[in-house]
Amino acid sequence: MKDVKLTLNLRSPTAEASASVAKAAATKRANTETLDEAWARILATKLSDLDRARLASVRAAMDAGKLGRDPADLTTKTGRPKRFSKAEALRLYAVLEEQTRVERLAEMVENKPDNYVLITDKTALQDAIDVMSRETLVVFDVETTGVDVYRDKIVGHVLSATSADVHYYIPTDHQDASKPQLDRDYVASALKPLYENADIGFIAHNAKFDLQMLRNNFGIDVKNLAWDSQEAMILLNENEPSKALKVLATKYLRDESYTYGQLFGDRGFDEVDLTTALAYAAKDGDITYRLYEFQREHLAQHGNMLRYFETVEMPLLKIVSDMELRGYDIDTDYASIIAEDLRKQAEAAHKRVVAALGDDVNLNSPAQLKTAIETHVGKTIADTDAKKTLKPLAKDWPIIADLLEYREVTKLLSTYYDALPSLINERTGRIHTRLHQNGAKTGRFSSGGSGSFNIQNQSGEARKMFVAPPGKFIVNADFSAQEVRIIASVSQEEVLLDAFARGVDAYATLASEFFGKPYEECYKMPDGSDTPERKMMKVVLLSSMYGASKYGLSESLGISVEKAEQFRLDFFAKYRKIAQFIEDTQAFAKREGFVWIGDEDRKRRLPEARQKEKRIPYGKWNDPKYKKAREVNSEIRRAMRQGPNARIQGLAAIQTKVTMVALDALLKRKGWEWFAPIHDELAFITDDALTAEDIAEIDRVMTHSYLLPGVENGTDIEIQRRWSDSITARDYLAGKAVPAL
DNA sequence: ATTCTGAGCCAC
DNA sequence: AAACGTGGCTCAGAAT
Numbered sequence: 013m014k015d016v017k018l019t020l021n022l023r024s025p026t027a028e029a030s031a032s033v034a035k036a037a038a039t040k041r042a043n044t045e046t047l048d049e050a051w052a053r054i055l056a057t058k059l060s061d062l063d064r065a066r067l068a069s070v071r072a073a074m075d076a077g078k079l080g081r082d083p084a085d086l087t088t089k090t091g092r093p094k095r096f097s098k099a100e101a102l103r104l105y106a107v108l109e110e111q112t113r114v115e116r117l118a119e120m121v122e123n124k125p126d127n128y129v130l131i132t133d134k135t136a137l138q139d140a141i142d143v144m145s146r147e148t149l150v151v152f153d154v155e156t157t158g159v160d161v162y163r164d165k166i167v168g169h170v171l172s173a174t175s176a177d178v179h180y181y182i183p184t185d186h187q188d189a190s191k192p193q194l195d196r197d198y199v200a201s202a203l204k205p206l207y208e209n210a211d212i213g214f215i216a217h218n219a220k221f222d223l224q225m226l227r228n229n230f231g232i233d234v235k236n237l238a239w240d241s242q243e244a245m246i247l248l249n250e251n252e253p254s255k256a257l258k259v260l261a262t263k264y265l266r267d268e269s270y271t272y273g274q275l276f277g278d279r280g281f282d283e284v285d286l287t288t289a290l291a292y293a294a295k296d297g298d299i300t301y302r303l304y305e306f307q308r309e310h311l312a313q314h315g316n317m318l319r320y321f322e323t324v325e326m327p328l329l330k331i332v333s334d335m336e337l338r339g340y341d342i343d344t345d346y347a348s349i350i351a352e353d354l355r356k357q358a359e360a361a362h363k364r365v366v367a368a369l370g371d372d373v374n375l376n377s378p379a380q381l382k383t384a385i386e387t388h389v390g391k392t393i394a395d396t397d398a399k400k401t402l403k404p405l406a407k408d409w410p411i412i413a414d415l416l417e418y419r420e421v422t423k424l425l426s427t428y429y430d431a432l433p434s435l436i437n438e439r440t441g442r443i444h445t446r447l448h449q450n451g452a453k454t455g456r457f458s459s460g461g462s463g464s465f466n467i468q469n470q471s472g473e474a475r476k477m478f479v480a481p482p483g484k485f486i487v488n489a490d491f492s493a494q495e496v497r498i499i500a501s502v503s504q505e506e507v508l509l510d511a512f513a514r515g516v517d518a519y520a521t522l523a524s525e526f527f528g529k530p531y532e533e534c535y536k537m538p539d540g541s542d543t544p545e546r547k548m549m550k551v552v553l554l555s556s557m558y559g560a561s562k563y564g565l566s567e568s569l570g571i572s573v574e575k576a577e578q579f580r581l582d583f584f585a586k587y588r589k590i591a592q593f594i595e596d597t598q599a600f601a602k603r604e605g606f607v608w609i610g611d612e613d614r615k616r617r618l619p620e621a622r623q624k625e626k627r628i629p630y631g632k633w634n635d636p637k638y639k640k641a642r643e644v645n646s647e648i649r650r651a652m653r654q655g656p657n658a659r660i661q662g663l664a665a666i667q668t669k670v671t672m673v674a675l676d677a678l679l680k681r682k683g684w685e686w687f688a689p690i691h692d693e694l695a696f697i698t699d700d701a702l703t704a705e706d707i708a709e710i711d712r713v714m715t716h717s718y719l720l721p722g723v724e725n726g727t728d729i730e731i732q733r734r735w736s737d738s739i740t741a742r743d744y745l746a747g748k749a750v751p752a753l
Numbered sequence: 754a755t756t757c758t759g760a761g762c763c764a765c
Numbered sequence: 766a767a768a769c770g771t772g773g774c775t776c777a778g779a780a781t
Contacts, residue, residue, distance in 0.1 A: 063781085377777055378760050397761070423762065426775055452771050456765085460773045469764035469773065495765090560769035568769085633766060642766060649767085657770040661765095665771095691765045691771085 050096035066105045120291045128294035131182040149174045151215045151297045155281045161224040162439045167282040172297030179294035188285045200230035213238025217257045220333045244307040246450040261299040315612025335686040339442030343479045351429040361418035368411040428474035455665040467688045475736035490693040492726035501720035503593040523549040559653030594656045601655040609662030616658035621651035667718040674717035
């Protein structure tokens, strides 16, 4: 309707007339408008922050006489003066950027220190290797054609002799023909003994990249990785907004450093001339070492963070790097059969749903779906959340059940069964994840990233695509009730400690005591499912620990808000030591703005916790005047939930990591390989002649590598050829067969 | 065409 | 008003 009206208006004689008047006025303005007036006009329009910043720098450069309009832009084709536009200004920004680039590069070359050395002959290379062989710490950094470790090539090596304070760049594959470069294989074989010298500690920024490039390009295996300045930065401040080397150097070393993009745009480093390459590359080695010194000094000042970093995080980094390179075997035949089934199922469900909701509805669009469902069921719904909103509706409306089926199946297809096989690496024949060992603020691993996938959120169905190679098993060992044991340990709550000591179920024990019923009646139902008492305890313990309100508790327990609140109050009144742990942690966070994790191994910084709570007068909760106050209070409450959670989740992560370092030794001794860490579970590949002794050793490493005061650790070990199609270690030892592929 | 955000949902 | 923690991926729809 609106469109029609607009069209009519535009075609009306009056509109045409006024349009031509406006055009004439604009032409007149263009003839007379000064540049300042043009700027005022452009800056008055609605602009994104980025454009505004770009326009400001263009204007500054023009005012300084460093940038002028392109003569071709001054007049139109017909020779009339053309007014200065936003588009022209943004074109000038690109020109300015290139100008600035040239200036920065010239300045960098001009100011290149004398201890940056370009190596292009064999004698100089040998001299450099001799110097570095006398070092205890050497910085390394490879320059490459890109960031794909399976396809891109190394074009040069940066190496810094740290005590000698000499920073070398050894180019091998730059296009610059002004000077002959050493052969890449000659350089690699000359450097291999140095890189693999276990007496020299190697330092890098984002070391996994350099480790993997060296491995994939030349089979070089850096033996003694001593420091990663990117990983160290996360420990020093997990809230650091950028972990890019140049940004950190600018911020912490007060050495203004430009990023690769700021200097070279999207040019490959092989296109950079040797003089410029030396100034840029050797500086990387230089600032990486200075950052190392800065970080080491500061980590040493905070609890046991330095010890933790060097004994846990750094050994782990090398393990993780190798794990990423190994990758995962995907059963593509199985995957395509399942995918075909799922596709048919999705199509059938889709057909049934659109028959009821209308065939123009996009079932993947929550907005369209909400409207269509509301029409169909004749009432409004809050959202299209499966669990909360749609599941209750499904009883009365069969079409909603079909929709839920469609959702489930398309999720499996789009995220797992279609996505993963397409990631198979042509070089390795496997799919590769990326694991970020401090990806979560609590110190947990995260996983994923472009060209990779998340190994930690594979659903039970999706896991079935992952298989062990012939003659191998996938073995996974989890920490049983890891976080609950940690809660028991840090709170020293007797009921929990006692339950673990006696080897009985912790939730059932709590429930038995809390409800005053015999343990057996609180454990399992005759059919093996949880009793309501045990289920309640499980929910209330974990969710209350993490700050659930009476509302959240009410929802997850399916009881009234009043009952949920009473339950929560009773729970914390009875288990005072758990309440005390939470209160102490929150008080510490309020006072210090952080909480310690483990034995002062790391911190979770919660600066918001130190804000002063804002008072909002009664009845003014919705007043826009108190928006800021509401935000502050909400940040404080959030920090109060994050503190206790970080201490529990963070300690669990430390236990997992320490155990990984210990388990890695066992894996190497047995000739096994890593599969993945999944928070409270470690998976790895063994040969299929697994013995009782092997399993006992795995059990021992899992339960004795990181001890919790007052609580024994427990582990459950499972064995499979297809991930998730497993049998328990106990059944395996009793002679049960591991399911075939 | 590319980039950002929110909804939804997978994992522990 | 908000309402339990830590992540990552896909899609739609809007913004640029």
